[in-house]
Amino acid sequence: MERKDFLRGLGLAGLGALTIPVIKACSNDDSSDSSAADSTQATDTGGDSSTGTCSVTASETAGPFPTKTPTSLVTSNIVSDRTGVAFSINIYVKNTKASCAALEGAIVDIWHCDKDGYYSEYGGTSMQSADFTSVHFLRGRQTTDANGLVHFTSIFPGWYSGRATHIHVHVYNASGTSLLVTQIAFPEGSGSAVALVNASSANGYTKGLSGYTYNASDNVFSDGVANEMSAVTGSVADGFVLTHTINVAG
Numbered sequence: 001m002e003r004k005d006f007l008r009g010l011g012l013a014g015l016g017a018l019t020i021p022v023i024k025a026c027s028n029d030d031s032s033d034s035s036a037a038d039s040t041q042a043t044d045t046g047g048d049s050s051t052g053t054c055s056v057t058a059s060e061t062a063g064p065f066p067t068k069t070p071t072s073l074v075t076s077n078i079v080s081d082r083t084g085v086a087f088s089i090n091i092y093v094k095n096t097k098a099s100c101a102a103l104e105g106a107i108v109d110i111w112h113c114d115k116d117g118y119y120s121e122y123g124g125t126s127m128q129s130a131d132f133t134s135v136h137f138l139r140g141r142q143t144t145d146a147n148g149l150v151h152f153t154s155i156f157p158g159w160y161s162g163r164a165t166h167i168h169v170h171v172y173n174a175s176g177t178s179l180l181v182t183q184i185a186f187p188e189g190s191g192s193a194v195a196l197v198n199a200s201s202a203n204g205y206t207k208g209l210s211g212y213t214y215n216a217s218d219n220v221f222s223d224g225v226a227n228e229m230s231a232v233t234g235s236v237a238d239g240f241v242l243t244h245t246i247n248v249a250g
Contacts (some may be wrong), residue, residue, distance in 0.1 A: 003168055019233035027134045035197065038237035043191030046231045054100035057227045059181040062168060064127055065119040067139045070109045070170070077153045080137035084115040084155030085197050086239025091184075092171055093148045093171055095250035103250045110152060111139040114230030115204050117160030143174075156197045156240055159219045160206060164218040165194050169243045171248050179248040185215055185225040186232060186242075193240045195234040 043244070067073065089110065095103040113119050116130075123131035135239060138157075142150035159165050167184040186194050198205050199213070215221040221228065234240035 005219075017041075023045045025137055031209070032173075037196070039235050040101075040191075040196055041235050042187075042193040042232055042240065044187045044189035045097060045233050046185075046187035046229045053191075053227070054094075054096050055227070055247060056096055056249050057180060057182050057226075059180060060228075062133045062170060062181045064131055065111070065113075065122050066168070067109060067111050067136075068121050070139070070141050071139055072176050073132075073136055073139050075140045076141035076142055076151055078110070078138050079153060080135065081119075082114045084158075084202060085203050085205070085236055087154045087156040088239065088241045089152040089154055089167070090241065091150050091169065092245040093144050093150070093250075094245060094247045096247050097249055100143070102146065104144055104146050104148060104247065106144040106148070106179070106248070106250065107141060107172040107176065108144060108150045109139075109141045109170040109172075110167055112154070112157040113160060113215060114138055114153060115158040117158045117207075120160050156193070158207070159198070160214055161211065162213055162219060164188070164213050164215045164221055166218075166220070166243075169246060171246060173250055179250060180246065182246060183220055183228060184242070184244050185221050185228045186187075186230060193234065196236050197240070203236065 062243060090107060093103045093108060094100040097125045114137065118128060118130050118132060120132045120135045120137040122128050123133050124132040138151055138154060144150050157165050157167065170181045171179045174180055174206065188194050198209050215225055230242045230244040232240055233244050
């Protein structure tokens with residue numbers, strides 16, 4: 001059985017919602033002496049905020065680290081005690097049953113790993129040796145507004161063996177019925193945010209991209225990321241902003 005198929009069988013889950021300004025954490029530089037590398041703008045920004053078609057976004061696995069009790073994590077600031085490059089996440093949800101009009105009132109849970117590739121709520125096992133079972137960082141839930149938008153304040157995700165940089169998303173309707181579990185892919189390349197952030201050791205991203213798994217070889221994204229690719233803009237110094245649209249049959 002392929003790992004992707006195995007992971008699909010591990011189960012689903014989700015998370016939470018509120019909005020605060022983007023912050024920059026764990027930097028040794030102040031705004032007056034940021035390096036040229038820190039101020040470099042991402043040049044490979046991916047797609048725009050629309051999928052371009054009115055079809056449901058690809059379904060993906062929620063495992064192996066889904067949120068255990070997403071209803072308890074209603075917050076838009078999901079940083080907690082994690083440090084890293086500032087990251088703002090804007091997700092639009094559209095309804096394929098209404099010609100891809102904005103879907104108001106949808107519940108959106110997200111979760112992703114920290115700069116070192118670790119997830120909260122799990123650990124102490126062969127899948128993740130570091131034990132974070134008692135904390136809930138980088139997980140949150142929000143409800144879409146009239147524009148179908150939810151916003152989260154976070155830190156730029158790191159990566160771990162076998163996976164490209166990604167964010168997990170679980171979308172429900174207003175009644176709490178699951179509509180879609182999917183993942184968000186990131187643009188890659190020498191000028192991408194993924195490359196710039198992972199070269200930023202001053203912000204704690206110490207692994208670089210040695211051993212990194214790119215989208216084309218990722219066991220979730222290798223079958224294509226046409227409607228899962230986000231747009232990412234910004235710089236290490238100022239933080240990055242991700243914009244993405246998810247289409248569901250609401």
